[in-house]
Every structure is written in structure tokens, then in C-alpha cells.
Amino acid sequence: MKVLITGFQPFGKESMNPSFEAVRLLPDEINGAQIIKAEIPVVFRKGGQKVQELVCQEKPDIVILVGQAGGRSSMNVERVAINCEDCPSGFPDNDGNCPQGEKAFEDGPDAYFSNLPIKAMVKKMMDNGVPAAISNTAGTYVCNDLMYHLLYHIHHECPNTRGGFIHVPYATIQNHPAQASMTIEEMSKGLKLSIEAALETEKDICIASGETH
Ligand code: PCA
Numbered sequence: 001m002k003v004l005i006t007g008f009q010p011f012g013k014e015s016m017n018p019s020f021e022a023v024r025l026l027p028d029e030i031n032g033a034q035i036i037k038a039e040i041p042v043v044f045r046k047g048g049q050k051v052q053e054l055v056c057q058e059k060p061d062i063v064i065l066v067g068q069a070g071g072r073s074s075m076n077v078e079r080v081a082i083n084c085e086d087c088p089s090g091f092p093d094n095d096g097n098c099p100q101g102e103k104a105f106e107d108g109p110d111a112y113f114s115n116l117p118i119k120a121m122v123k124k125m126m127d128n129g130v131p132a133a134i135s136n137t138a139g140t141y142v143c144n145d146l147m148y149h150l151l152y153h154i155h156h157e158c159p160n161t162r163g164g165f166i167h168v169p170y171a172t173i174q175n176h177p178a179q180a181s182m183t184i185e186e187m188s189k190g191l192k193l194s195i196e197a198a199l200e201t202e203k204d205i206c207i208a209s210g211e212t213h
Contacts, residue, residue, distance in 0.1 A: 001033040004036045004062070004064075005023050005065075005066065005195070006020075006146075007023035007067070008041075008047075008068065009041055011142070018174065018184050018187060022191055031196055035195070038050070038054055040146065041094060043097065044093050045145070048104070048150070051149060051150050052153045055153060055158065059158075061161065062198050064164065065146050065150060066165070067165065067168070068168055071169070071180070072180065074133050074169065074180075075187065075194075076133055077194070078137075078164060079113060079136050080111050080113050081112050081144050081150075081165070083104050083148060084101060085103070104145055104149060104152070108148070114163070117197060117204035118204065120200075121166075121198060122209065123197070123205065125193045130190040134209050143165060150165075166194060168190075169181055
């Protein structure tokens, strides 16, 4: 088995992005599966094209994209990506693009669901002491765009590939004292557990993990 896992370059005012730092700490093999790591630019569409190239080149069985969501309090396994590129005010991507509610793909559906075993991934992290939860929005910035691009590509070109996205909180060394944070080592442990869960779970487990709002 082969797993492609990606993190992002730094963006905004940050000089590092813990998503890639946590990916970098992963071993090159997990439970017999080869782990391919890559760093992705924080740029609408360009990031998605880079992931598509990597998927065509490496032909992974599983793709896990990782990004930072400062302010979240746990490892967030994303359920859904939407066909909407909408930049927050004053927050262009790293190439200066600032789309205002455009579609990622004109011919794409409104949304794609992750086809990773998201509940099993969250449970495995929680069972091993890493705070984790399912998230029902990946936002409308570059992370959502990357996840949508991956799932569009999977649906059109390689339906046997499983893929999705994990958002990580601030890293403690980023020093945002009023916000929740985790160490990069703990994030990396969570990613390793998520990969293990994805490798060992064909069909997602059935446990209640919805929310009322
Ligand atoms: N987080 C941003 C883009 C890059 C990253 O790490 C996001 O959540 O969209």
C-alpha cells in the first residue's frame, strides 16, 4: 500500500506551517505501507494541480491532505469539501489571489464527501490520547479548495483511491497564548494514528459523531 500525505507552506503572518512540520516527522513506512510526503503551496488551484500531479505520478491508495486551522482545539478530520473559493477579506493566498465566491470547477457538484473512514480515524486518535473530532466545514479558503480538487480528481480519474483532509490547530511554538494549541509531535502522532486507521478500515465504523449546530 502507498499513502500520500501533504502539508502546506506557511501563509498569512506565520513563518511556519505546523501541517507540514507534522508530516515531516512521520516515518517513511507505517504498518508496511510506504509514506510519500509533500509540501503544497498555499495558492488556489495551483495547490490542487500539484496534488493531482503527485497522485498521477505516485498512484497512492490513500491520500491525506493536512492544513492548519488556527483556533480549532483538536485534530479535525474533515467530512466535506464545497465547490466554492471565497477568500476572507484582506487575506489573499500566497500568490495574491483573492477569489470571491467562485467555483473551483464549473462542472463539479456542490460538494464532495471524504471517502476516508473519518469516524475510525477520529476514534483511533481519541483512543490513543490525541484530541480529535469530525469537522463539517473545511472553510472556503485554500484547504477546502485542495480537498475539493483532490476529490474531483479521484471521482474522475481514480475512484479506487481514498482521500480526505485533516486540519490541525496552532502549534504551541507559534505562540498564540489565547488559542488552543498542540505540539507538532502530538499532531504527528495523530497523523500516524489516522494513517493506521485508514489502512486497517475498509468501511467506516458506525458511531454517533454528529452535532446539532
Ligand atoms: N490552512 C489554510 C490554507 C493553508 C493552511 O494550512 C486553510 O485552512 O485554508
